[in-house]
Amino acid sequence: MRIVLVSIFTALIYSFLFFSFDNKKSISTEGKTIKERYLTPSGYERTIEAKNSFAEYLRNLPLKPSESLVKYYNGSTKSNNNVYDAVVDLPIGNKDLHQCADAVMRLRADYFFQQKQYDKIHFNFTNGFRVDYSKWRQGYRIAIKGNKTSWMKIAKPTDSQQEYWKYLEIIFNYAGTASLAKEMNPTAVSDIQIGDVFIKGGFPGHAVIVVDMATNGNKKIFLLAQSYMPAQELQILLNPSISSNRKVCWYSANNLPTLETPEWTFKSSELKRF
Structure with missing residues (x-):
């Protein structure tokens, strides 16, 4: 019963938080990068990040055209059952490795390689x-x-x-995930930054990365990207706490005991940083 009540409470928070999307377009389908594609809710502004930083690199990742489907390493496609909204336009090779x-x-x-x-x-x-x-x-x-x-x-x-x-x-x-989780340092959700990773180390485990953020006073929202099994292209996740007839990808960092993503649920204590 307690879990059900928490889930209902979380859904109500998200519904209230993103009510402004009813009167504002949340996704610009012509946008070619994360920053261009995803508009911030009313009252929110993107965080200011240093030029050539990892954060700026992530929010400017290229996206495939709107409505593109995620491709697996073997060329087949991953159907979109309210899991993702966009596909990151980066090659993943032809082996079942890019998970x-x-x-x-x-x-x-890639960021450090680009920066030499x-x-x-x-x-x-x-x-x-x-x-x-x-x-x-x-x-x-x-x-x-x-x-x-x-x-x-x-x-x-x-x-x-x-x-x-x-x-x-x-x-x-x-x-x-088992090795990467050990390499990274725990960080509080209240201090969340672009580039932080929600990660559950294990066999299996899972990891999603924060690729953009916006703030409104002390309120913080963020976007997430993931790959999964079998190896597949990176994708920008939808927020499953929002009604399925409203495509919203922003997640709230406020009052976050757990993070529910379309294919995994993380504890807030599983947020880590490089």
């Missing part, structure tokens, strides 16, 4: 072995024998896009 935590790590790595901050690209395998992209660029590759993992210098130094993607696929293969 939830992988997509989060990929966004972090190669030394900041590193992730841990599930066994704890740290894999730095800077070593990969030098020509080192991963050798795995049983439970032992090590570096071997077997290739020429390169920073090509093709070799960078091979590095990511190694990460996707041997890292996941």
Whole structure:
């Protein structure tokens, strides 16, 4: 009974919070980026983020045309049963690797790669072995024998896009929510920022990343992106607490004991930061 009452109370909060959307268009279907596609509710303004920051990178991610369907790694499509509103226009490869935590790590790595901050690209395998992209660029590759993992210098130094993607696929293969959750630091929902991740480490686990934010006084709202299983394109999530006949993607950070997304429910204590 308590869970039911909490769910009803949460739905009422969201209905009140987003009432202004009745009189204001919430989605600009012509928008080509997250920032252009999703309009803020009345009274809200997007947070001010530093130029060339990770936050600015995320809110300016390119989107496929409105009504596009998410594609799996094998080219088939994921039907949209009130799960997502838009598809992020980034390639994911043709292997079943780009799943939830992988997509989060990929966004972090892509940002640093674009900024040429190669030394900041590193992730841990599930066994704890740290894999730095800077070593990969030098020509080192991963050798795995049983439970032992090590570096071997077997290739020429390169920073090509093709070799960078091979590095990511190694990460996707041997890292996941369990390892990423250990790498990240817990943070309070009241201090939520773009780039923070709701993550449940485990087998299976799940992860979604905050890709945009807006505020109205001490009220904060945010947008979420995810990949999932099997490997699929990143997608901007709909808010399931809003009536299905009103397409709203903004989530409220206020009074958030749990975060209900279309395909997973997180505890507020599962918010973490790089």
